[in-house]
Amino acid sequence: MRILFQIRPILAALRSHKTAVMLLMLEIALTMAVLGNLVFVVYGTVQRSRVPTGVDESRIGVIQSIGVIGTANSGTIENDLAVLQAVPDVVAATYGGPPLWFTQRDSVFLDPSHGHKLGRVYEFQGSQGLSRTLGARIVHGVDLDDNEIPAVTRYTPTMEIPVLMTKALGQHLFPDGRALGGVIYDSGNNPLRVVGIVDHLRGSITGSPDDDWSIVTEFMYGHQDGGGGFMIRVRDAAQLPEALRAAAAALQKANPGHVSNKTFTMAELRADYFKSDLASGRMLVAILLILLVVTALGVSGLASFWVQQRRRQIGMRRALGATRRDILRYFQAENFLIVSGGVLLGAVFAYALNLFLMRRFELAHLPAHYLLAGAVVLWLLGQLAVLGPALRASAVPPVVATRSV
Amino acid sequence: MFGYYLDLALRSLKRNKVLTALMVLSLALGIGACITTTTVLRLLSGDPLPQKSDRLFYPQVDPNGKQGYIAGQTEPPSTMPYIDAMYLLHARRAKRQAVVALTSGKIAPQRANERPFYSDGVQTTADFFGLFDAPFQYGGSWTAADDEGGAQVIVIAGFLNQKLFGGANSVGRTIRMNDHDFRIVGVLKPWSPQPRFYALDLGGHDYGGDGDAMFLPLKTAIDLKMGPQDLECYDTVTNMDDLAAAPCRWLGVWVELPDQAAVADYRMFLANYAREQVAQGRFSRDETAMLDLVDWLRHEQVVPDDVRLQAGLAYGFLLICVLNTVGLLLAKCLRRSREIGVRRALGATRGAVFAQFMVEAAIVGLVGGVLGLGFAELGLFGIRHQPAEYASLAHLDVSMFLFTFVVALLASLVAGLLPAWRACAVAPAPQLKAS
Structure with a gap:
């Protein structure tokens, strides 16, 4: 309660330093505006880096292959898959790539004349076993069946192809909820019949809802040769690095002409995918920390100046x-008032900056609790910055009052 | 004082x-x-080609269908189909002109016991090097006749020459790419414009790296079925193998125009072409655009x-x-x-x-x-x-x-x-x- 009684003299004192107080408030307000929006941007990136793709990420490994050099020892995909499946711990293998890799995007249509475009979707295409290897969860309908998928040799541009579709895409294409059994067309002529709905399958993670608009198609491969990506899924995530090494070696042994560029786990792929975003986030955090230090130094510098200037009054x-204790409290309360003024102004600035960023960078609305958190941080920062000068003030001996300056 | x-x-x-x-x-x-x-x-x-960026232009036409078309409010897409690119190339209305797509190919090593590797490349036409001031270490560009004939010739970057031939003059030698033999006609000095402006919207990196490793005639690449890195189709494709005829856009065209009068002429020429195509029923939209290099970078928001x-x-x-x-x-x-x-x-x-x-x-x-x-x-x-x-x-x-x-x-x-x-x-x- 004592602090409340002190507010009037503090306000009176501040009135005689209008310019300096305004400057400090402005500085705090700007800091708050930057702080709130920046933390929001960085937190968004971090959150995005945690969004799952929907596949069994911890158990999937990829072998990137250029294909076979020379015709002397040509391999077939059928054989390659058999070799991969024989590797201990491997539960499924396929010829096809994982999400976040070179995922193909294509437009889909509800009618074969392509009059009504429904959006661009991620197309996961591969050999038999693609869906099993991805390990996406089927929530309606059935998985793709090796007996029903078309053989790649019999492919015609008009044949019907069974597909899996994500729930999100199903809801977008068939708002009446009848995605299962529905037919769509991609930019080719093939009707794609939906036989199963998978929970989630994100082709890329950008934060946009259409990340989760995906379809999966499989073709039966036999004696064809192919390069690109082979994928395996293992039983136990801990065994993945070992199994992946063994699988690459087995592929090489079965087929010496096979040129495998590199192998990587889905976890490594994800880390690589977000590397640059997270690095940029770290950079923003670094700027933010420096900003807080500068603001604290400014508050502290001005406070120590005021303490020095008022030594005589403090002595009196x-x-x-x-x-x-009263003296200490006085300076702490003064700082609290200034920072509070800054925070109020800062809330307005933060919203203005957010509106600007929303227009320029497609940022979302800044939630109010970011402002609250920013205010708390600045109050604490202000108290921390003023502590040194305030302690120095409280150490001023009463005898100073009797000396002429 | x-x-x-x-x-x-x-x-x-x-x-x-x-x-x-x-x-x-x-x-x-x-x-x-x-x-x-x-x-x-x-x-x-930055300006990747300061000495001539104001003379380089990127013409655009719009082959997209009627769907979603609002006259005067739609912008032409960034790439064009083969037919239109070839028309602009053969019309020779500019001082120099080149058609560009990105590609990649599997290069077989020259020495035994080395593994083949993938390299990035450009499918383009003979004027490319003169148009963009790409400097040659050895040899030079292929000819317009090579372009028409689909000759298996190639220009390689200095770093690829270093890797394959130890930096020696390799003009006239052969390299094997995607299981085909190519005769080297030129070797570039280090050349890597930043950003890689000619590759924008063609499906590659914009910055960094040593530049593209190889350059080969567009027709040759089509004949050998080396697909482009990026392809967008605006109509039903009946035969994906015939890219030259498919209703898909995948090519960038660059032209060099020496002065204002030439720029105005070319704009007129481009607009007339689009109107003709609309009249013939091939196009539904007659919008065209032609930005210079710096404006094009700004338009593409490369930063x-x-x-x-x-x-x-x-x-x-x-x-x-x-x-x-x-x-x-x-x-x-x-x-x-x-x-x-x-x-x-x-x-x-x-x-x-x-x-x-x-x-x-x-x-x-x-x-x-x-x-x-x-x-x-x-x-x-x-x-x-x-x-x-x-x-x-x-x-x-x-x-x-x-x-x-x-x-x-x-x-x-x-x-x-x-x-x-x-x-x-x-x-x-x-x-x-x-x-």
């Missing part, structure tokens, strides 16, 4: 009976 | 070392952040969002640092009211007091600039270790070096204005009485 107050 | 102010300023700055250090440090941090981000921004928004965000942020940061310095300078100068009173009483004009304080602010700025340069180098060192495409290009050049001091002086003088004005407004009499 002490001589008139104020305790050291 | 200036020397005297300098002496006064230095004395005053020395008197309160902590406050001075705070001012310098805060200004230096702000400047460091600004210079770091501005360097990156400048790097990314990544996060870089622009960081730069904007850094300038906000500098503003906060300047405010900080204003506060501290103000504190200092108000404390010296008595000193100012004495100087005024002894005959110094307001202008003299103002100048004295501005000199003091400028010194803070210069020292802040030097320190800020150190912070900027530190920041750029950090950037070079980021996993961005452009990371290795982040270096301070002479103009940025000078720019640092301009920013530092400007910032400190702006910061000094208010305190100096307050100082020269001090009335001498009360100050003298108080002591």
Whole structure:
């Protein structure tokens, strides 16, 4: 309660330093505006880097292959898959790539004349076993069946092809909820019949809802040769690095002409995918920390100046009976008032900056609790910055009052 | 007089070392952040071909269907189909013209026991090298006849020549790419424009790297079924193998136009062509566009969002640092009211007091600039270790070096204005009485 009684004299004192107080408030307000929006941007990136693709990420490994050099020892995909499946711990293998890799995007249509475009979707195409290897969860309908997928040799541009579709895409294409059994067309002529709905399958992670618009198609491969990506899924995530090494070696042994560029796990792929975003986030955080330090230094510098300037007044107050604690509280309360003013102004600035960023960078609306958190941080920062000068003020002996300066 | 102010300023700055250090440090941090981000921004928004960027143009037509078309409000897409690109190429209405798509190919090693590897390449036409001033180390471009005949000839980059032939003159030798033999006709000197403007929207990286490894005639690549990196179809495709006839757009066209008259002529020519196509029923839209190189880069927004965000942020940061310095300078100068009173009483004009304080602010700025340069180098060192495409290009050049001091002086003088004005407004009499 004592602090409340002190507010009037503090306000009176501040009135005689209008310019300096305004400057400090402005600085704090700007800091708050930057702080709130920046933390929001960085947190968004971090959150995005945690969005799952929907596949069994911890158990999937990829072998990138250029294909076979020379015709002397040509391999077939059928054989390659058999070799991969024979590797201990491998539960499924396929010829095809994982999400976040070179995922193909194509437009889909509800009618074969392509009059009504429904959006661009991620197309996961591969050999038999693609869906099993991805390990996406089927929530309606059935998985693709090796007996029903078309053989790649019999492919015609008009044949019907069974597909899996994500729930999100199903809801977008068939708002009446009848995605299962529905037919769509991609930019070719093939009707694609939906036989199963998978929970999630994100082709890329950009934060946009259409990340989760994907379809999966499989073709039966036999004696064809192919390069690109082979994928395996293992039983136990801990065994993945070992199994992946063994699988690459087995592929090489079965087929010496096979040129495999590199192998990587889905976890490594994800880390690589977000590397640059997260690095940019780290950079923003670095700027932010420096900004907080600068603001604290500014507050602290001005406070120590005020303490020095008021040594005589402080001495008088002490001589008139104020305790050291009272003096300490005075400067702390003064700082709190200034920072509060800055925070109020800062909330307005933060919203203005957010509106600007929303227009320029497609940022979302800044939630109010970011402002609250920013205010708390700045209050704490202000108290921390003023502590040194305030302690120095409280150490001023009463005898100063009796000396002429 | 200036020397005297300098002496006064230095004395005053020395008197309160902590406050001075705070001012310098805060200004230096702000400047460091600004210079770091501005360097990156400048790097990314730079002109990749300054000697002729104003003569290079990127014509666009719109083969898309009626769906979603609002006359006068739709922009042509960034690439065009083979038929239209070939028409523009063969019309020869510009001084030079080239058609571009990106590709990649599997290159077999020259020595035994080495593994084949993938390299990025460009499918293009004979004028490409002259059009973009790509310098040759050995040999030269292929001919227009090679373009028409689909000859298996290739131009390789210096680094690929180094890798395959140890840097020797390899013109006339053969390399095996995608299981076909190509005769080398030229070897480029190191050439890697940043950004890789001719590849924008064709499905490749925009920045970084040593440039493309190989260049081969477009027709040859089509004959050998080497697909482009990016392809967008606007109608039903019946035969994907016949890319030349497919209703898909995948090619960029560049033309060199020497003067304004030629530019106006070409625009007219392009507009007429689009109208003819509409009249023939091949096109539904008659919009065309033709931006010069720099405008095209701007249109494609090659500078990544996060870089622009960081730069904007850094300038906000500098503003906060300047405010900080204003506060501290103000504190200092108000404390010296008595000193100012004495100087005024002894005959110094307001202008003299103002100048004295501005000199003091400028010194803070210069020292802040030097320190800020150190912070900027530190920041750029950090950037070079980021996993961005452009990371290795982040270096301070002479103009940025000078720019640092301009920013530092400007910032400190702006910061000094208010305190100096307050100082020269001090009335001498009360100050003298108080002591």
